Amino acid sequence: MSDAPLKGWHHTPNVPLKVSPFFQWPLRPVAMLRWVWNSWFLITERLIIVGIAFISVAFFQPQLAATQTLAFGWIVEIWLRNIVLMCLVAGGLHLYFYTYTKQGQRLKYDPRPLMKNGRQFTLGGQIRDNMFWTLASGVTVWTAYEVLLFWAMANGYAPVLTWADSPVWFIALFLLIPVWESFYFYWIHRMLHIPFLYKHVHALHHRNINVGPWSGMSMHPIEHIIFLGSVLIHFVVPANPVHILFHLQYYALTAATTHTGFEGLLVKDQNRLKLGTFHHQMHHRYFECNYGSLELPWDKLFGSFHDGTQVSDAKIRERRKKLTNGTK
Ligand SMILES: [Zn+2]
Numbered sequence: 001m002s003d004a005p006l007k008g009w010h011h012t013p014n015v016p017l018k019v020s021p022f023f024q025w026p027l028r029p030v031a032m033l034r035w036v037w038n039s040w041f042l043i044t045e046r047l048i049i050v051g052i053a054f055i056s057v058a059f060f061q062p063q064l065a066a067t068q069t070l071a072f073g074w075i076v077e078i079w080l081r082n083i084v085l086m087c088l089v090a091g092g093l094h095l096y097f098y099t100y101t102k103q104g105q106r107l108k109y110d111p112r113p114l115m116k117n118g119r120q121f122t123l124g125g126q127i128r129d130n131m132f133w134t135l136a137s138g139v140t141v142w143t144a145y146e147v148l149l150f151w152a153m154a155n156g157y158a159p160v161l162t163w164a165d166s167p168v169w170f171i172a173l174f175l176l177i178p179v180w181e182s183f184y185f186y187w188i189h190r191m192l193h194i195p196f197l198y199k200h201v202h203a204l205h206h207r208n209i210n211v212g213p214w215s216g217m218s219m220h221p222i223e224h225i226i227f228l229g230s231v232l233i234h235f236v237v238p239a240n241p242v243h244i245l246f247h248l249q250y251y252a253l254t255a256a257t258t259h260t261g262f263e264g265l266l267v268k269d270q271n272r273l274k275l276g277t278f279h280h281q282m283h284h285r286y287f288e289c290n291y292g293s294l295e296l297p298w299d300k301l302f303g304s305f306h307d308g309t310q311v312s313d314a315k316i317r318e319r320r321k322k323l324t325n326g327t328k
């Protein structure tokens with residue numbers, strides 16, 4: 001047994017997986033800069049989502065004054081915008097990778113196809129099930145939080161930040177929201193693996209042993225409320241509407257991209273757009289590991305980090321045996 005990659009996967013990235021260099025010792029300034037650079041300034045999903053947030057605010061978003069009173073019209077507009085965004089991202093990735101198999105099996109983690117049918121799924125199939133929960137529950141809860149925040153900002157219940165108030169803070173918030181996400185997600189996800197919550201709530205997301213783009217936001221409504229509830233921090237931390245849009249779009253849309261099942265999008269044989277993470281892909285197959293992401297080192301600290309090697313695998317199996325509490 002060595003650092004060799006795991007068996008049973010079609011594609012694995014270079015292992016062992018490593019967490020952000022901000023949490024590795026000794027500190028390596030160049031690696032730290034490269035981490036920030038790679039996660040922001042190549043064509044990355046984060047930058048794309050910042051773009052989507054600004055386009056939303058410029059063309060598809062009511063003025064704050066209009067959101068002072070709750071009204072059917074602007075709420076439906078926001079809901080429709082989010083439906084379209086979700087369909088473009090999850091639907092687009094699904095068509096590209098699974099319907100038209102544009103990339104074949106290249107960079108695909110799991111050799112198996114998605115499950116066409118299965119009695120464990122709502123509407124009898126994995127894709128129908130995933131689309132249903134994503135659109136009916138996910139986009140609705142996402143929209144509800146946006147409506148709540150815009151309404152609260154318009155009425156002075158939540159603090160509004162403008163560019164003029166502090167350009168530095170305005171930009172810093174974009175950088176901090178993904179770190180906050182990593183922190184928040186680890187803890188709520190860990191909580192959702194408590195047997196009671198797992199059985200009644202989180203198991204719905206875990207119907208997907210193998211994942212596709214529609215699996216990311218396929219969750220129980222209670223999980224949607226908890227997961228997207230991270231945006232409530234802006235009742236305390238001042239933000240601009242564009243940050244609210246980014247915050248929720250980042251959660252919802254990267255849920256789709258991180259579950260793509262492929263490590264990235266190949267352009268001329270180069271991985272040009274990083275997508276699914278092997279880290280979370282392993283969570284779907286092995287359950288009791290990798291609750292968080294690589295941005296913050298919680299899994300490492302608490303012994304649940306699976307770095308994709310066989311050594312790690314043996315450790316995680318041991319851990320899972322100890323946790324056999326009927327959670328599966
Ligand atoms: Zn889980």
Ligand SMILES: [Zn+2]
Binds near residue numbers: 216259280284
């Ligand atoms: Zn997942």
